[in-house]
Amino acid sequence: METGMDILDEVVSRDYQYGFVSDIEQEITPKGLSEDIVRLISNKKNEPEWMLEWRLKAYRHWLTMREPKWSNVHYPAIDFNDISYYAAPKVKTDAPLSLDDIDPEIRKTFDKLGISLIEQQRLSGIAVDAVFDSVSVATTFKAKLAEKGIIFCSMSEAVREHPELVKKYIGSVVPVSDNFYSALNSAVFSDGSFCYIPKGVRCPMELSTYFRINAKDTGQFERTLIVADEGSYVSYLEGCTAPMRDENQLHAAVVEIVAHKDAEVKYSTVQNWYPGDKNGVGGIFNFVTKRGICIGDNSKISWTQVETGSAITWKYPSVILKGDNSIGEFYSVAVTNNYQQADTGTKMMHIGKNTKSRIVSKGISAGKSQNSYRGLVKINKTATNARNFSQCDSLLIGDKCGAHTFPYLEVSNSNSMVEHEATTSKIGEDILFYCNQRGIPTEEAIALIVNGYCKEVMNQLPMEFAVEAQRLLSVSLEGSVG
Amino acid sequence: MQETLELKQRLLAEFSYREQLLNGNTETPLEILRQDAMRRFAELGFPTVRHEEWKYANIMPALSIPFISPKPSILTADEVKEFYLDEIKANVIVFVNGYYAPEHSNIISEEIKISTTSQVLKNTEGVSQFSEISGYKNETFTVLNTDLVTDGAWVTIPDKVILDLPIHILMITDAREYAPIFHPRHTVHCGANSQAHIIYSSYTIGENSGFANTVSEVSLGQNAVLRQYIIQNDNDSAYSVNSSYINQERDSNYSAVTISLGGKFIRNNHTSRLAGENSEANFYGLVLGTGKQLIDNHTLADHATPHCQSNELYKYILDDRSTGVFNGKIIVRPDAQKTNAYQSNKTILLSDTATINTKPQLEIFADDVKCSHGATSGQLDEESLFYLRSRGIPADKARALLLHAFATDVLNHITIGSLRDTLDKSIAIRLHDEDDDIVIVE
Numbered sequence: 001m002e003t004g005m006d007i008l009d010e011v012v013s014r015d016y017q018y019g020f021v022s023d024i025e026q027e028i029t030p031k032g033l034s035e036d037i038v039r040l041i042s043n044k045k046n047e048p049e050w051m052l053e054w055r056l057k058a059y060r061h062w063l064t065m066r067e068p069k070w071s072n073v074h075y076p077a078i079d080f081n082d083i084s085y086y087a088a089p090k091v092k093t094d095a096p097l098s099l100d101d102i103d104p105e106i107r108k109t110f111d112k113l114g115i116s117l118i119e120q121q122r123l124s125g126i127a128v129d130a131v132f133d134s135v136s137v138a139t140t141f142k143a144k145l146a147e148k149g150i151i152f153c154s155m156s157e158a159v160r161e162h163p164e165l166v167k168k169y170i171g172s173v174v175p176v177s178d179n180f181y182s183a184l185n186s187a188v189f190s191d192g193s194f195c196y197i198p199k200g201v202r203c204p205m206e207l208s209t210y211f212r213i214n215a216k217d218t219g220q221f222e223r224t225l226i227v228a229d230e231g232s233y234v235s236y237l238e239g240c241t242a243p244m245r246d247e248n249q250l251h252a253a254v255v256e257i258v259a260h261k262d263a264e265v266k267y268s269t270v271q272n273w274y275p276g277d278k279n280g281v282g283g284i285f286n287f288v289t290k291r292g293i294c295i296g297d298n299s300k301i302s303w304t305q306v307e308t309g310s311a312i313t314w315k316y317p318s319v320i321l322k323g324d325n326s327i328g329e330f331y332s333v334a335v336t337n338n339y340q341q342a343d344t345g346t347k348m349m350h351i352g353k354n355t356k357s358r359i360v361s362k363g364i365s366a367g368k369s370q371n372s373y374r375g376l377v378k379i380n381k382t383a384t385n386a387r388n389f390s391q392c393d394s395l396l397i398g399d400k401c402g403a404h405t406f407p408y409l410e411v412s413n414s415n416s417m418v419e420h421e422a423t424t425s426k427i428g429e430d431i432l433f434y435c436n437q438r439g440i441p442t443e444e445a446i447a448l449i450v451n452g453y454c455k456e457v458m459n460q461l462p463m464e465f466a467v468e469a470q471r472l473l474s475v476s477l478e479g480s481v482g
Numbered sequence: 483m484q485e486t487l488e489l490k491q492r493l494l495a496e497f498s499y500r501e502q503l504l505n506g507n508t509e510t511p512l513e514i515l516r517q518d519a520m521r522r523f524a525e526l527g528f529p530t531v532r533h534e535e536w537k538y539a540n541i542m543p544a545l546s547i548p549f550i551s552p553k554p555s556i557l558t559a560d561e562v563k564e565f566y567l568d569e570i571k572a573n574v575i576v577f578v579n580g581y582y583a584p585e586h587s588n589i590i591s592e593e594i595k596i597s598t599t600s601q602v603l604k605n606t607e608g609v610s611q612f613s614e615i616s617g618y619k620n621e622t623f624t625v626l627n628t629d630l631v632t633d634g635a636w637v638t639i640p641d642k643v644i645l646d647l648p649i650h651i652l653m654i655t656d657a658r659e660y661a662p663i664f665h666p667r668h669t670v671h672c673g674a675n676s677q678a679h680i681i682y683s684s685y686t687i688g689e690n691s692g693f694a695n696t697v698s699e700v701s702l703g704q705n706a707v708l709r710q711y712i713i714q715n716d717n718d719s720a721y722s723v724n725s726s727y728i729n730q731e732r733d734s735n736y737s738a739v740t741i742s743l744g745g746k747f748i749r750n751n752h753t754s755r756l757a758g759e760n761s762e763a764n765f766y767g768l769v770l771g772t773g774k775q776l777i778d779n780h781t782l783a784d785h786a787t788p789h790c791q792s793n794e795l796y797k798y799i800l801d802d803r804s805t806g807v808f809n810g811k812i813i814v815r816p817d818a819q820k821t822n823a824y825q826s827n828k829t830i831l832l833s834d835t836a837t838i839n840t841k842p843q844l845e846i847f848a849d850d851v852k853c854s855h856g857a858t859s860g861q862l863d864e865e866s867l868f869y870l871r872s873r874g875i876p877a878d879k880a881r882a883l884l885l886h887a888f889a890t891d892v893l894n895h896i897t898i899g900s901l902r903d904t905l906d907k908s909i910a911i912r913l914h915d916e917d918d919d920i921v922i923v924e
Contacts, residue, residue: 070534381834396849399816409840411859414831423854424846 032081035059038187041086045156045191048163058176058186065180072372072404073312073341075285078250085188085221145203151196152207155223158194165196169227173256173293173320181252182289185221189254192223197232197263206462208237222253228263230296235462239270251310253288261296261323266304268461270469273309280339280368283311290317294326294352302329303346304460306469311340316374318347321355321383328357331457333469336369336401345375345392345406350383350416359390362454366397372404377418379411386416394424395453489545490527494520496551497629512609519618519628526622538807538839539749539778544721549663549693551630552579555656557687562586565652565685569900572650572681579656580632580664580694586652593643594678599634599667608636611669615699616727621751623723627665627697634667634696637680641673641703648679648898653696655716658688665695674703674731679898680710686717691746698726702734704758710738711896713905716745718773725751732758739895740767741905742777743912753782756790756818767796768892770912771804771836778807783825785818794825797892799885799913800836810855811843818848825855830862830888882914889913 030037038059042052067078145152151162158166176186197203228234251273259265267290276283286309292301303317319328330346348357357377365371373392394403405422427449435445451458461469497520501508508517528545529536557578566574575596576586582598589596602608618628635651655662672678686692694716702708716722722745728736742748754763769777783792798806812823829838842855862884870880889909896902 394844394846396846396851399819399849401849402845402847404846405842405844405855407840407842407857409857409859410837411829411831411839412837413834414836414861415834417860418858419860420840420842420857421854422842422844422856423852424844425852426849 031084033059033083033085033188037085041188041190044086045159047156047159050163050167051159054171054176055187058183059188061177062180062183062187065183067180071314071343072370072374072406073314073343075312075341078285080184083250086190145205148201148204149198150201150203151194153194155189155192155194155225158225162194162196165227166194166225169225169256169258170223171256173258173291174254174289179289181287182254185223185252185254185289189221189223192225192253194224195226195234195236197228197234199229200231201229202232203234206235206237208239220249220251220253222251224253224255226255226257226265226267228257228259228265228299230260231262232260233264235266235268237268237270237462239272249283250285251287253290255288255290255317257292257301259292259294259296259299259301259326262298263296264300264302265292266302266462267292267317269303269305269307270461271305271307271309271313274311275309275338275340276311278338278367280311283340284309286310286313286315288315290315291320292318292328293320294323294328294355296326297323297352298325299323300327300329302327302331302460304331304457305333305344306457306461307332307334307342307344310342313340313342313344316345316347318349319357320349320351321357321386322351323355324352325354326352327355329460330357330359330361331460332361333364333454333457334362334371334373335364336366336371338367338369340367340369342370343372343374345373347376348378348388350377350379350386350388352383354385354387355383356387358388359392360456361390361392362457363392363394363403364397364450364453365394365401365403368400370402370404372406373422374406376408376410377420378408379413379416379418381412384413384415386413386418388416388418388420390420392422393453394422395450396424396426489549490524493626493630494524500630510609511606512603512612515609515613516629519625522619522625523622523629526625529622535780535809538805539747539776541721541747541749544691544693544747547661547691547693549691550660552581552656552660552662552664554581555579557583557586557654557656559586561687562652562654565654565683567650567681567683567901567904569904570648570650570681570898572648574650574652575635576652576654577633577635577666578654579662580634580653580666582633591645591647593640594645594649595638595640596649597636597638599631599636599669602636602669603631611671612667613699615701615729616697616725621725623695624697624725627667627695627725630665631667632664634669636668637670639670639672639676639678639706642675643673643678644676645678648681648901650681650683653682653684653694655684655686655692655694655720656688657686657690657692657717657720659690661691661693663693663695665697668696668698670698670700670708672700672702672706672708672734675705676703677707678709680708681713681898681901682710683713684716684722686720686744689717689719691719691721692716693721694723696722696724698724700726700728700736702728702730702736702761704731705733706731707735708737709897710736711898711901712738712740712750713743714741714745714748715743718744718746718775720745721747723749723751726753728752728754728763730754730756730758730761730763732760734758734761736762737764737895738766739892740765740779741892741909742767742769742771742779743908745775745777747776749778749780751780751782753784754792755784755786756792757786759787760789761787762791762793764793764895765796766794766892766895768889768909769796769798769800769806770889770909771798771800771806772802773804774802775804776807777804778809780809780811782811782813783823785812785814785821785823787815788817788819788821790818791822792824794827795892795895796827797888798827798829798838799832799889800829800838801832803833803835805836806838807840808838808857809841809843811845812853812855814846814848814851814853816847819850821848821851821853823851823853827855827857828888829859830885831859832861878914885913886910
């Protein structure tokens with residue numbers, strides 16, 4: 001297995017490919033958090049009074065809360081007064097009308113990431129709301145979407161242009177008092193995406209946002225809100241890479257999804273933020289609150305995530321199944337290497353009748369990393385004939401990593417059906433041998449096995465993302481078994 | 483929260499009272515240990531539902547019941563008679579409210595040593611073995627037990643002894659006059675190459691509530707085999723917390739079958755540390771919940787060495803407003819390679835007001851392992867019911883038959899035939915699957 005070990009070493013010692021800092025003038029607020037900072041952020045973004053009030057309410061509540069400690073991750077204490085809460089690229093024109101208006105530096109950054117806006121616009125037909133640090137700098141295909149009545153814009157624009165929608169839905173799924181990090185986000189969120197699909201509209205293209213953390217020491221607090229009105233459909237993609245840093249950076253995003261009657265929302269994520277170097281120094285702290293509510297009958301929300309980055313990932317994309325016959329899905333691949341830690345999973349809250357949920361979670365841990373699945377399936381008394389199936393598998397690569405499973409199943413009626421199964425194992429030497437014997441080198445064999453292992457989840461990704469996700473997996477994992 | 487304080491304060495007061503009776507003779511190793519436990523208990527207090535391990539088991543209501551530490555009570559032979567397992571010839575050790583009742587006990591086997599905890603604690607050597615396995619310091623109820631231990635069986639099975647007759651430890655709560663709280667402590671040492679069966683059963687006389695806070699410490703020497711059967715059948719207002727700590731040496735084989743039938747609040751903590759290579763631990767459990775019962779099984783298979791195996795199967799049948807809790811944890815320590823660990827929890831909910839909370843948990847720190855767990859919750863298969871009914875079996879009977887079959891999976895792990903039959907019969911009655919006019923040909 002010597003070749004295997006070599007490959008393992010190579011992969012483990014590989015530097016982060018996307019680490020660089022683009023040199024653009026930034027507008028940064030002073031470090032620290034106070035009511036004044038919250039006012040400043042709100043002011044900078046020209047927000048109406050109600051939005052400021054909402055932020056302040058969240059901030060005051062946040063002050064009364066304590067940092068949660070129950071997760072299976074360890075990290076040095078975060079000094080919330082040592083973070084700058086707002087960074088925006090300096091605006092040269094008020095708003096970029098076309099791609100040509102965008103700062104060439106920013107364009108170059110995106111090119112390095114392999115997300116050429118021009119190419120995307122021309123070839124793939126994706127509307128990209130590219131978030132560079134905290135302010136949206138480009139929005140494409142907007143006109144095309146507007147034809148259908150779809151609103152897809154940055155959160156700050158939505159607050160100004162569509163206050164009635166934002167007011168109605170923001171905080172309706174993740175209330176300001178929900179948890180420590182969501183309260184913090186509500187107080188200081190800088191920007192994010194807003195999406196509204198009107199009744200009966202099927203969004204003609206995949207919507208996507210690229211998040212990227214830049215400016216040193218700025219936490220990024222994204223706020224995303226997706227509302228799918230009756231009978232509509234939307235597939236939303238989110239993907240991220242971040243530059244190299246020595247200090248840990250905090251990212252506390254909130255994503256809210258509302259699905260009305262007969263609506264369907266598909267939310268896919270590929271997360272590849274800087275995981276820290278091979279000694280566990282640096283890396284992003286990714287503490288995210290993602291939740292969707294199937295508020296109307298026959299609605300469906302599906303989360304798909306491929307998590308390969310971040311020093312610490314701590315998130316549980318959840319679905320509240322309130323409408324009768326609604327469906328919640330969660331597909332996840334979480335890969336950890338070196339000193340990465342991931343505590344991720346989902347919550348499925350069954351309230352409506354005949355609700356269904358499906359959880360498929362694949363954890364892969366290598367190096368000295370710790371990978372946990374933590375999930376809750378709760379069947380309320382009212383959820384008659386509810387159905388759940390959960391499967392969480394862990395694959396261990398190397399003998400210094402850990403894989404943990406913490407599933408909670410709470411069932412309170414007699415006509416629902418809940419099934420949960422979990423396995424933990426390593427790649428069998430017999431399977432590798434079988435491949436070797438047929439002329440497939442160890443590295444390829446492992447790629448084959450890991451791909452097969454994750455296939456169920458990968459199949460859920462939209463075409464455009466599947467390619468990127470597979471590339472990520474190959475970088476992080478192929479051949480990393482000794 | 484006032485009540486919470488009360489029971490805690492009363493127990494602490496009881497401890498200091500007992501200490502006074504010692505006339506300043508507090509420097510013996512045992513007293514030092516007990517004082518330490520008392521300090522720990524004062525720090526820990528009773529767990530609330532905010533405590534992760536007690537999330538679904540709310541002990542608070544028990545703390546407002548005026549429990550009293552009992553005096554030894556004398557039962558007549560007739561009163562005890564009904565609790566003997568008549569069809570099984572066994573070494574019987576009887577405890578009433580935690581006190582040893584020699585008049586009802588009967589020890590036949592000569593090759594083993596059976597003593598009581600209070601006797602053993604009189605000599606220094608015994609004290610050194612007391613709380614050796616449990617490490618008593620982290621779990622409130624174990625700490626409390628160390629602190630206020632009443633009595634219990636102390637069984638030593640010498641090397642190479644293969645015990646023919648099972649040992650039956652009968653725990654009776656006499657709750658006729660008041661609500662007793664007591665803290666039995668059983669210790670079982672199995673020597674190398676020995677084999678034994680132990681049956682624990684608990685019952686209540688009287689209508690009052692009772693609180694049995696039992697701790698068992700079990701050690702298995704090399705290649706020892708021990709099978710334990712735990713039958714819990716107290717009255718509808720009884721509380722019990724049972725903490726078993728098992729330590730297994732190389733090639734040892736341990737299995738436990740826990741049958742929970744009666745009791746208002748039952749909490750079982752079953753922890754096995756697989757400390758020697760190639761050891762095996764099996765936990766099986768059957769829970770029949772009715773009324774407002776809460777039955778909570780916490781298991782921990784702690785794989786500390788390579789080449790060990792653990793198996794768990796817990797089945798719950800919950801009716802009325804009963805609540806079942808299962809928390810099965812498997813830990814595989816960093817060097818415990820080639821571990822095989824399996825765990826399964828299956829529940830049938832018969833009523834819309836019954837609840838099951840399941841948390842099968844895996845914590846794996848080694849890579850060359852095969853671990854899996856499964857949990858299901860559901861109801862009887864409609865097709866099976868239809869199959870039986872289409873063959874002329876009435877719906878009620880068919881349902882009972884299927885439930886009985888569901889339970890049999892666990893009962894089959896009882897290797898003492900007569901005990902299995904007895905339990906099978908009483909479970910059949912409980913599930914209304916008595917052999918009346920329909921004869922099922924097997």
